[in-house]
Amino acid sequence: MGLGLVPLGVAFGVLVAQSGLAWWWASVFTAFVYAGSFEFLLVGLVAAVAPLATVATTALLVNLRHVFYALSFPLDRVRGRLGKAYGTFALTDEAYALTTGEQARGWPGRRILLLQLFMHLYWVGGATVGGLLGSVLPDGVTGLDFALTALFTVLALDAVRDRxxxxxxxxxxxxxxxxxxxxxxxxxxxxxxxxxxxxxxxxxxxxxxxxxxx
Incomplete structure (x- = not known):
């Protein structure tokens, strides 16, 4: 899953660079926002200088699903306030899909946090490479905003098969x-x-x- 986030991050980084933003915004978004689908939407909102209220409302609606994730995410296995805080921050669709399956029922909190950390690093690293790459690529590359939709489609199909x-x-x-x-x-x-x-x-x-x- 982590390796799958690398090309997705690259696609996001290229999209950031070709939206008129500086390449390093790809690193900032992925490191501090880290919200997957909302990040793709955020690029367009920032590029269009959307009002803060619009950005906040969009973030709320898109990420409200995490309220339901928290009901079954195994945060109780994670020790320490710092660990729990990062585990909450890094609760993505991919992390939820991997840590709530049958094979993960016996995973300790340390393994859960390491899984989240490495996926975060894969995402930031891929986006940074994509941002640098996008700054030298010619304009007109299309379809990059569909990359996350494709990943969610695969996750959804796997979830339907398992449940x-x-x-x-x-x-x-x-x-x-x-x-x-x-x-x-x-x-x-x-x-x-x-x-x-x-x-x-x-x-x-x-x-x-x-x-x-x-």
């Missing part, structure tokens, strides 16, 4: 995306995330209510 009994979740995600496409095609991603989050909350409340009456 076939939870098919309602990907079904809700698909319906949210289709509804967002109709409602607000220009803001598809944040609207889809908002709808999906609302659907998950509603399903959770309904399930809890049924369990109380059972």
């Amino acid at each position: 076939r009994e939870d098919l309602p979740t990907p079904a809700l995600a698909l319906l949210s995306a289709l509804a967002a496409r109709v409602i607000a095609p220009g803001q598809l991603l944040p609207v889809a995330f908002a709808l999906f989050t609302a659907a998950l909350l509603a399903r959770h409340l309904i399930t809890r209510a049924r369990n109380r009456h059972a």
Whole structure:
């Protein structure tokens, strides 16, 4: 997974450089923001000098899924305040997918933190190389912003295969995306995330209510 983040980071770095930003912004974004899909969106927002309120709202909607990740991420195995703080900061989709699977149930906190740290370093390193490379490449390279979507597609397919009994979740995600496409095609991603989050909350409340009456 870490090695897979290198070409993805390179794609992000090239995108940063070819968006009119200095190459070193790729290192800054990946080191201190470290939010995957939001970083790709952030490049466009920064390049367009979007209002801070727009940036904050987009960040909230795109990363709200991490609230649900925290419910089952094994942070309890990590020792020390500093370790827990970094484990929370470095909780990405990839880290969650690797640390909550069946094979990771016996992993100690040290291994979880090292996994997160190395993936972070792969991401920053790839983006830095991409930023430097993008500063010398000719303009007009297209499709780089789809790199993260491709990775998420693979992660989603793996998750569906491992948890076939939870098919309602990907079904809700698909319906949210289709509804967002109709409602607000220009803001598809944040609207889809908002709808999906609302659907998950509603399903959770309904399930809890049924369990109380059972």
